[in-house]
Amino acid sequence: MRIHYFQHVPFESPGYIQQWAEANRCSQSFTRFYEKYSLPDIAQIDWLVVMGGPMGVYDTEIHPWLEAEKKFIRLCIHAGKTVIGICLGSQLIASALGAAVYPNDQKEIGWFPVQLTEAARSSYLFGDFPGDFTVLHWHGDTFDLPGGATLLAESRACKNQAFLYGNNVLGLQFHFESTGDTLPLMIESCRHELAPALYVQREQELKDGSSAITTTNAMLAVILNRLAGFNKV
Numbered sequence: 001m002r003i004h005y006f007q008h009v010p011f012e013s014p015g016y017i018q019q020w021a022e023a024n025r026c027s028q029s030f031t032r033f034y035e036k037y038s039l040p041d042i043a044q045i046d047w048l049v050v051m052g053g054p055m056g057v058y059d060t061e062i063h064p065w066l067e068a069e070k071k072f073i074r075l076c077i078h079a080g081k082t083v084i085g086i087c088l089g090s091q092l093i094a095s096a097l098g099a100a101v102y103p104n105d106q107k108e109i110g111w112f113p114v115q116l117t118e119a120a121r122s123s124y125l126f127g128d129f130p131g132d133f134t135v136l137h138w139h140g141d142t143f144d145l146p147g148g149a150t151l152l153a154e155s156r157a158c159k160n161q162a163f164l165y166g167n168n169v170l171g172l173q174f175h176f177e178s179t180g181d182t183l184p185l186m187i188e189s190c191r192h193e194l195a196p197a198l199y200v201q202r203e204q205e206l207k208d209g210s211s212a213i214t215t216t217n218a219m220l221a222v223i224l225n226r227l228a229g230f231n232k233v
Contacts (some may be wrong), residue, residue, distance in 0.1 A: 001026045001228060004045040006069060008033050008053030008088060015177035016217040017049055017084075020224050033065050043165030047082040047227075048073065050089030052175070054190060056141055057091045057101040070096045082168040090163075097146035097165060103141040108157040110201030111209030112137055114174060116136055123164065125223050133206050133219070134212055135174040137199075138186060138187050140188060142173075157199040166187040168227065176220040183210055185228035 003026050005014050023030050029045070031037050050073065060066045073096040076083050085093040091101045113132045114156075120126040142158050144159075145151055146165060153162035161173045178186070187206055194203055201209070 001047065002045050003028050003047040003049060004040050005030045006033065006050045006089070008046065008055065009189070011182075011189040012052040012087075013178045013182055013185075014049060014051060015175075015182040016220055017224065018178050020181070020195070020221055024228070024230070028221075033069070034061070037065070039068065041068070041071070041080060042075055045076075045081065047084065048076045050083070051084040052087030052138070054193075056089070056103075057095045057143075066092075068152070075166070077169055078222060080168070082182075083170070084227070085171045086177055087173060087175060090173050091141055091143050091173045093169060094143035094146050094149075094163075097120065097149070099144040099146040101141055101143040103140055104158050104220055106157055106172055106199055107140040107193065107197060108137040108155065108199045109136060110131075110199065110206055111135070111212060112157065112199060114153040114155045114161045116153050117151050119150045120162070122165075123139060123150070123152065125164065125170070125226050126152055129219065129222075133215075134208075134209075135176060135216055136178050136209065136212075137174050137175060137195075138192075170223070170227065176201065176216050176223075177192070178213060179217065180210060180213055183207075183213070202211065 003021050055063050095101050109132050113134045115132045117128055143159055149165040151163050151165040155161050163171045
């Protein structure tokens with residue numbers, strides 16, 4: 001299986017997804033938009049994984065490559081590729097599918113629970129997951145649910161937390177992929193965002209919450225296995 005990553009900043013890497021891909025002997029390639037970049041040949045990839053970043057989907061004047069990125073995401077969806085978006089990546093998928101992306105009422109940064117919807121509980125990806133579980137959030141924007149997509153998870157601070165479009169396009173607003181190595185990089189690079197607010201935790205709380213990483217990575221492994229059609233848990 002051939003996985004291609006869209007990475008927007010050095011400190012938001014594929015994290016656990018890369019570990020899973022290595023363990024399953026997948027080939028991996030990158031487009032890093034913060035360097036001189038080129039887009040891949042769509043025929044040479046099976047999965048597109050779109051990572052997070054501090055920019056907004058609408059910041060096209062500052063980051064003109066966003067338009068080319070959204071066009072490529074749309075092409076991958078129409079070509080039937082598996083497409084996974086994390087945080088900004090989920091917003092880019094939503095935008096590529098025609099949904100609006102905009103600032104949420106409040107930022108959500110920290111370890112907070114999400115609740116699965118009834119549709120998620122009957123889905124092949126999340127069907128045997130607990131009804132709610134704690135995950136890492138780091139976002140200020142949200143999006144409207146794309147037409148034809150199924151809402152899978154929500155939280156108090158942000159309604160649209162995860163969605164499935166078809167059977168192979170998954171948007172995750174939260175950071176299932178964070179590891180003990182990648183979380184400190186996010187904190188170091190974005191601690192200026194940790195202004196006191198209802199759903200913004202202090203730096204120490206973010207660090208303390210990292211005890212949940214083993215669980216969230218294991219849940220992500222289940223999802224990736226199911227998207228790949230592996231008979232694993």
